[in-house]
Amino acid sequence: MEKVKKRSECPISCSLDIFGDRWSLLIIRDMMFANKSTYGDFLKSAEGIATNILASRLQSLEENKLIEKLEHPDSKAKVLYRLTQKSIDLLPLIVEVHLWADKYFDIPADIKAMIKEVKKDKNKFISSMTKQLKNQLDTEKKVNG
Amino acid sequence: MEKVKKRSECPISCSLDIFGDRWSLLIIRDMMFANKSTYGDFLKSAEGIATNILASRLQSLEENKLIEKLEHPDSKAKVLYRLTQKSIDLLPLIVEVHLWADKYFDIPADIKAMIKEVKKDKNKFISSMTKQLKNQLDTEKKVNG
DNA sequence: CAAATAACTTTCAAATTGCAAGTAATATTT
DNA sequence: AAATATTACTTGCAATTTGAAAGTTATTTG
Numbered sequence: 001m002e003k004v005k006k007r008s009e010c011p012i013s014c015s016l017d018i019f020g021d022r023w024s025l026l027i028i029r030d031m032m033f034a035n036k037s038t039y040g041d042f043l044k045s046a047e048g049i050a051t052n053i054l055a056s057r058l059q060s061l062e063e064n065k066l067i068e069k070l071e072h073p074d075s076k077a078k079v080l081y082r083l084t085q086k087s088i089d090l091l092p093l094i095v096e097v098h099l100w101a102d103k104y105f106d107i108p109a110d111i112k113a114m115i116k117e118v119k120k121d122k123n124k125f126i127s128s129m130t131k132q133l134k135n136q137l138d139t140e141k142k143v144n145g
Numbered sequence: 146m147e148k149v150k151k152r153s154e155c156p157i158s159c160s161l162d163i164f165g166d167r168w169s170l171l172i173i174r175d176m177m178f179a180n181k182s183t184y185g186d187f188l189k190s191a192e193g194i195a196t197n198i199l200a201s202r203l204q205s206l207e208e209n210k211l212i213e214k215l216e217h218p219d220s221k222a223k224v225l226y227r228l229t230q231k232s233i234d235l236l237p238l239i240v241e242v243h244l245w246a247d248k249y250f251d252i253p254a255d256i257k258a259m260i261k262e263v264k265k266d267k268n269k270f271i272s273s274m275t276k277q278l279k280n281q282l283d284t285e286k287k288v289n290g
Numbered sequence: 291c292a293a294a295t296a297a298c299t300t301t302c303a304a305a306t307t308g309c310a311a312g313t314a315a316t317a318t319t320t
Numbered sequence: 321a322a323a324t325a326t327t328a329c330t331t332g333c334a335a336t337t338t339g340a341a342a343g344t345t346a347t348t349t350g
Contacts, residue, residue: 007167008191009253011246011260012174012239022152022165029157039297046153050339055298077296077347089248093241094157100234101156108154115156184328195308200329222316222327 018064019090023049023057028066028087029094032133033114037080038072066090088133092126163209164235168194168202170242173211173235176228177278178259183223211235233278237271 007013019025030036030045042054049057058081061067066087072078095118101107102115118125152158164170175181175190187199194202203226206212211232217223240263246252247260263270 007193009251010171010174010191011243011250011252011256012170013192014250015242015246016167016170020165020167020170022161025157025161025165026155029155040295043297046155047158048152050341051298052300052340053338056337058298075296075348079297086249089245093238093245096238096241097160098156100238101160103234104231105156105159106154107156111156185326188328193308195310196329197309197331198307201306220317220327224328 018060018066021057023047023053024061024066025090025094025097027054027057027061028083028090031067031081031083031087032091032094032129037082038078039081040078061087082136083133085134085137088130088137091130091133095122095126163205163211166202168192168198169206169211170235170239172199172202172206173228173232174239176212176226176232177236177239177274182225182227183217184226185223206232227281228278230279230282233275233282236275236278240267240271 006017019028026045026047026049027042030042034041034045036042036045039054039058042049042058043051058067062069064086065084068082068084070080070082072080098111098115098118102112107115151162164173171190171192171194172187175187179186179190181187181190184199184203187194187203188196203212207214209231210229213227213229215225215227217225243252243256243260243263247257252260
């Protein structure tokens with residue numbers, strides 16, 4: 001039940017209202033690149049998100065349709081979180097974050113490899129990864145939906 | 146003297162540590178697209194940033210080399226803030242924010258026009274705007290630098 | 291059936307935000 | 321020259337948010 005306060009009509013401002021915090025894009029990252037999909041998965045990430053913050057971000061992301069909650073195929077105790085088209089469409093933006101960071105930070109080797117692929121052919125990387133991510137859609141049954 | 150806490154080596158995480166908040170990119174936006182350059186300019190923006198938050202964000206952006214403080218040519222009472230190469234390099238990312246927002250929000254007409262230009266030829270838009278922004282560099286004398 | 295796992299929720303202190311008012315250094319007006 | 325206005329902040333304080341730790345509930349495993 002978090003308030004949705006739009007500060008202006010500016011597209012950047014509206015976007016930041018949704019994912020302009022220090023955690024939301026990291027959850028998206030985990031889902032996009034690390035194939036994480038559960039609450040426990042996200043908790044294990046290097047940045048160390050607190051449990052209450054994770055719960056609050058997951059709720060906000062769901063309210064903003066960037067993720068969906070599904071029944072987990074392996075267990076009723078688990079919840080499966082999945083990207084939506086809306087969040088998959090953030091890939092080009094996230095790729096640009098990587099390219100910018102590559103210019104100004106030291107990047108770990110494994111990620112550096114991915115960035116190398118991006119630099120080789122950005123559009124190809126994005127379209128092939130987008131296709132891959134889309135394959136995960138429409139395959140599971142939504143929960144509470 | 147704000148602490149610089151890097152949560153991990155992840156490029157997204159490192160980037161968010163710098164501009165992952167609800168205000169920093171709006172200041173960059175004002176400088177990139179609205180030709181704003183002073184404290185008073187930023188205060189006037191639609192989102193209504195508080196004076197203390199603005200001061201704190203300007204300091205953080207300066208510490209992270211995304212902006213520079215210069216003597217204002219018109220008055221000693223004014224401070225001129227200017228983009229750096231590092232922040233100009235955020236343009237591709239900011240363009241992608243616009244494209245994403247264009248897909249999921251209603252965009253004001255004037256900005257819509259710009260997005261139309263972007264869609265026509267993204268690379269051309271970015272390179273020509275980058276060139277324009279770079280022209281503002283190396284023309285003024287730094288303050289306290 | 292007991293212990294472990296998973297996904298949260300709750301509690302509370304600490305940090306951050308946001309509003310309002312105040313300050314100091316120019317600049318302008320009278 | 322004195323008074324007023326502008327500019328760029330800073331300060332004080334209440335409200336909100338964050339973060340660490342512990343607790344809860346529903347499964348699942350041994």
